[in-house]
Amino acid sequence: MDKILFFNYCAIPILIILLVSAYTRRANKDRASKIFIIMTWLSLGATLIDTFQELISSSVPLSRFGCIVIYLLSLAYFLLRDSTIVVYFIYLFYVTRTEYKLRRKAVFINFAVFYGAFLLLLILNTFNGWIFRVTPESGYSRGSAIVLLYAIVFVFMICGINFLLKYRKLMHGGEWSAYLSLYIFSLFSVLVQYFFPSFVVEMFATSISLLLIHLLVYRPELVIDPTVGLPNSHAYHTRLRNILETKQHVQIVAIKFINANNIRTYLGEARYNHYVLNIAEQTEKIHNELKIKHDLYYEAPSTLYLIYSEEFIDFDFRDIHKKLEQNIKAALYEIKLTGASLTPRICSMRCPEDLDSYNDIIQLGHEFYGVTPIDKYYINASDIVGTNKFRIESHMDSILERAITENRLEMYYQPIYSVKDGRFSSAEALLRLKDREFGFISPGIFIPAAESRGLILPIGDFVIDAVFKFVAEHDLDELGLEYIEPNLSVAQCLQPELAEKIMAAQEKYGIDPKRINFEITETFFDNIGYIMDRNLKSLKDMGYEFSLDDYGTGYSNIQRVSKLPFSIIKIDKSLIDTMDTEDGMSLIRNTIQMMKDIRKEIVAEGVETKEILDKLSDMGCDFIQGFYFSKPLPEKEFLEFIKEHNKNGHS
Numbered sequence: 001m002d003k004i005l006f007f008n009y010c011a012i013p014i015l016i017i018l019l020v021s022a023y024t025r026r027a028n029k030d031r032a033s034k035i036f037i038i039m040t041w042l043s044l045g046a047t048l049i050d051t052f053q054e055l056i057s058s059s060v061p062l063s064r065f066g067c068i069v070i071y072l073l074s075l076a077y078f079l080l081r082d083s084t085i086v087v088y089f090i091y092l093f094y095v096t097r098t099e100y101k102l103r104r105k106a107v108f109i110n111f112a113v114f115y116g117a118f119l120l121l122l123i124l125n126t127f128n129g130w131i132f133r134v135t136p137e138s139g140y141s142r143g144s145a146i147v148l149l150y151a152i153v154f155v156f157m158i159c160g161i162n163f164l165l166k167y168r169k170l171m172h173g174g175e176w177s178a179y180l181s182l183y184i185f186s187l188f189s190v191l192v193q194y195f196f197p198s199f200v201v202e203m204f205a206t207s208i209s210l211l212l213i214h215l216l217v218y219r220p221e222l223v224i225d226p227t228v229g230l231p232n233s234h235a236y237h238t239r240l241r242n243i244l245e246t247k248q249h250v251q252i253v254a255i256k257f258i259n260a261n262n263i264r265t266y267l268g269e270a271r272y273n274h275y276v277l278n279i280a281e282q283t284e285k286i287h288n289e290l291k292i293k294h295d296l297y298y299e300a301p302s303t304l305y306l307i308y309s310e311e312f313i314d315f316d317f318r319d320i321h322k323k324l325e326q327n328i329k330a331a332l333y334e335i336k337l338t339g340a341s342l343t344p345r346i347c348s349m350r351c352p353e354d355l356d357s358y359n360d361i362i363q364l365g366h367e368f369y370g371v372t373p374i375d376k377y378y379i380n381a382s383d384i385v386g387t388n389k390f391r392i393e394s395h396m397d398s399i400l401e402r403a404i405t406e407n408r409l410e411m412y413y414q415p416i417y418s419v420k421d422g423r424f425s426s427a428e429a430l431l432r433l434k435d436r437e438f439g440f441i442s443p444g445i446f447i448p449a450a451e452s453r454g455l456i457l458p459i460g461d462f463v464i465d466a467v468f469k470f471v472a473e474h475d476l477d478e479l480g481l482e483y484i485e486p487n488l489s490v491a492q493c494l495q496p497e498l499a500e501k502i503m504a505a506q507e508k509y510g511i512d513p514k515r516i517n518f519e520i521t522e523t524f525f526d527n528i529g530y531i532m533d534r535n536l537k538s539l540k541d542m543g544y545e546f547s548l549d550d551y552g553t554g555y556s557n558i559q560r561v562s563k564l565p566f567s568i569i570k571i572d573k574s575l576i577d578t579m580d581t582e583d584g585m586s587l588i589r590n591t592i593q594m595m596k597d598i599r600k601e602i603v604a605e606g607v608e609t610k611e612i613l614d615k616l617s618d619m620g621c622d623f624i625q626g627f628y629f630s631k632p633l634p635e636k637e638f639l640e641f642i643k644e645h646n647k648n649g650h651s
Helices: 006-024 031-059 064-095 099-103 105-128 146-166 173-195 202-216 233-245 260-267 269-289 318-331 333-338 358-371 388-394 396-405 443-452 456-473 498-509 522-526 530-542 558-563 573-580 582-597 610-619 635-648
Strands: 132-135 139-142 250-257 294-299 303-308 344-351 378-380 409-418 423-435 439-441 483-485 517-521 545-551 568-571 601-604
Touching: 006 031, 006 202, 031 064, 031 139, 031 202, 064 099, 064 105, 064 132, 064 139, 064 146, 064 173, 064 202, 099 105, 105 146, 146 173, 173 202, 233 294, 233 303, 233 358, 250 358, 260 269, 260 333, 269 294, 269 303, 269 318, 303 358, 344 358, 358 388, 388 396, 388 443, 396 423, 396 443, 396 456, 409 456, 409 635, 423 443, 423 456, 423 635, 439 443, 443 456, 456 483, 456 498, 483 517, 498 530, 530 545, 568 582, 573 582, 573 610, 582 601, 582 610
Parallel strands: 344 378, 423 483, 517 545, 545 568, 568 601
Antiparallel strands: 132 139, 250 303, 250 344, 294 303, 409 423, 423 439
């Protein structure tokens, strides 16, 4: 009976395109992708053999030699076609990252029994012809036992469908539908071809299913970092969710390069990416040499993650760190000559023994270096997960939510001493957070966290409202205060409606703009643009003044400072702390003199001793702020402090 090969002719280019796409799009990096490519090759081979076999059978009379050729081709077709279904079942373990289950004895035995039975049937067919026969008289004909082959394949299909139902949570809807499509299309095509043997549709159905998987699942642009060609943070997060969902026991090693931004600026983007890629390649090379199973991910611009399976859960990364360092230096000799070198901090965590929460693991990977002693390059998660700082960091989302919804924010005020007037003439308004679970939380922790989570704007609005309300409720002249200094974040300064917000608060509380002096940190210079410049000018026109905070911690220079509307420059404590050296004294003296030359007033922050106070006063510093006079105080205590000291004077 002549067979219709149209569907095979359609399947062949589809499968070839899939292979070309897989290699050119770099969708062949992980084991699951490699198995997918193997399936595609098997399908292409089966389709070509089936087509070739049918063309030979229909075009020439069958001799004894021709029968042998057709028999071998048919045998190869069954082997490749049905092996595709078996390999696909294995593939599902890898795409769900549950391949460790394949090593279990029961799973291995079931695979061996059913696939072994399949191979045995093909071998015995040579002697009994139960599956198919090829004779010169009748050509190719099916045997009665061919249903056994279909039954074995059907068992693998049922197992695969059950597997997909069990692990549906590990896939989004499009992925799950694509994976299921192979079984649905294959079952339909088998039924069609069994009852209508002239329609050769099995391999076409398989090719369409593989095409769907390729289109809906294999999107390397989502999981591969384009700059270095490594699995990215999205792939890492997906893998982590999979680990937790399937309750796997793994070790995760986070390698954070703490000077990455500086090295990237120094080397340039292209050379830096080459540097990172080489580190990753050397890491892979050493692990492969030692036969240590692992997955590697890159979170731009500064972190590598290694995930070890359960059998390597106690592997100590320090054992290969020195060798890795040597290999990298040898491979990047040119960069080594420049003196550039990434400085790593390494954290090892066991999941779920150390951490069993997705958010906690992600948080630790991002923040561990901040709680690692400066002299330690390696730390175990078990050494830090119990610390209060980590507990706070890992619960920061809920802490910030409570801060806003439960009014856990409070303004403190630190008095600023006027050297000329011999009294406290102003105060800086400082934000504090007291959580009902964790107590007081340092602004150095919650402010950056709020910025990274997009919550700094509502917090900034709270500060403006609270400070304006404070000024409206108290007679600053009676207290001896000229103004209060709230901080404006860079994010606030980038709001197009900032001036309108402040005008609304001004009208609400009926205050004089001269009573407010906004502080802006030195990082302002890294973000200045049209909106920020317009906001400063608008506020200046409204009568508000500005201080430049934390001078000396960034890259601002005297020319930039002179062109912007800052009336006060606040020298950061880090510079004040250098005054115990001759160079430090010279630096402070010259800084004060430069600012005086461009008609700026000077506040020295972080003053803690009378000796430093006297030296700064002698140098011409206008204002002094620091623990020598007072720490930041809650409103009631601050008012009592100001009333007492400004009434009696301060010596």
